[in-house]
């Protein structure tokens with residue numbers, strides 16, 4: 001066995017992996033995770049103190065966010081020469097222990113350089129996509145890649161179904177807008193100083209007024225949250241529970257990294273699932289009861305030559321890594 005394959009993992013190895021995992025997307029950039037390095041492996045723990053009590057009372061989006069970080073960790077591990085055996089929701093542990101990851105040395109994956117670059121490049125770019133329609137085949141391929149991670153993923157390519165998604169997104173937004181508690185909660189996570197939340201500089205409206213979608217499209221057209229050329233994928237599972245949400249988060253991260261590689265933007269659209277009435281309609285009418293929806297994503301081409309967006313901040317690793 002080559003010498004470096006025998007080398008045990010050090011605290012610095014774990015820190016590097018966790019730092020890369022924390023580049024994952026999270027709802028309102030809450031970064032609702034704790035990593036605990038214990039003798040039996042690295043534990044990923046849901047940080048319920050960061051729950052969005054109004055918009056996400058069940059913790060669906062909190063666990064999806066942790067699932068995205070889990071996929072980021074696995075991608076980073078494979079790239080840096082680790083084999084990561086993941087046990088999801090280990091029996092006998094506190095239910096907030098979402099996964100235990102055991103690392104052993106391995107050869108770095110052949111795509112290591114690209115994958116590490118993608119982890120660093122991926123971001124939520126809410127600026128208007130170009131008007132080039134995204135071919136249905138691309139959307140289907142991205143959905144197929146997401147399904148590999150154990151979630152359901154359905155590309156919405158049929159014209160009638162797409163129209164229904166547009167209507168549902170508009171209705172969910174209108175209903176959420178009339179909930180002052182939801183509006184207040186969202187406002188506390190936008191434009192705050194520090195290492196979490198969403199800086200105004202990454203939002204499309206210069207004054208941060210947030211018209212239109214949850215975080216606005218850059219022409220302020222409130223009626224059009226999903227446009228005709230956009231690709232749409234519904235991610236979900238067999239049930240509305242943590243084990244399925246975790247898989248959806250891993251699938252979301254896998255889809256997003258692949259889309260980034262292809263020069264595509266991905267923007268999650270969570271309000272249609274947050275609002276009970278539109279969630280039921282998504283499940284029963286759009287999906288015909290085939291699976292339970294957890295999250296919608298819009299996908300489109302980024303404009304060529306577009307300026308870089310400032311990065312959304314991350315909490316220092318010392319705050320989230322224990323042990």
Ligand SMILES: Cc1cc2nc3c(=O)[nH]c(=O)nc-3n(C[C@H](O)[C@H](O)[C@H](O)COP(=O)(O)O)c2cc1C
Nearest residue numbers: 025026027028029061064123124215268269270312
């Ligand atoms: C579960 C989940 C739900 C999200 N919902 C939305 C949303 O409805 N609208 C939106 O613009 N961004 C949404 N996002 C994107 C986050 O706001 C974004 O990931 C976070 O601010 C960090 O920024 P980054 O992705 O650029 O690193 C969501 C992300 C996750 C993981």
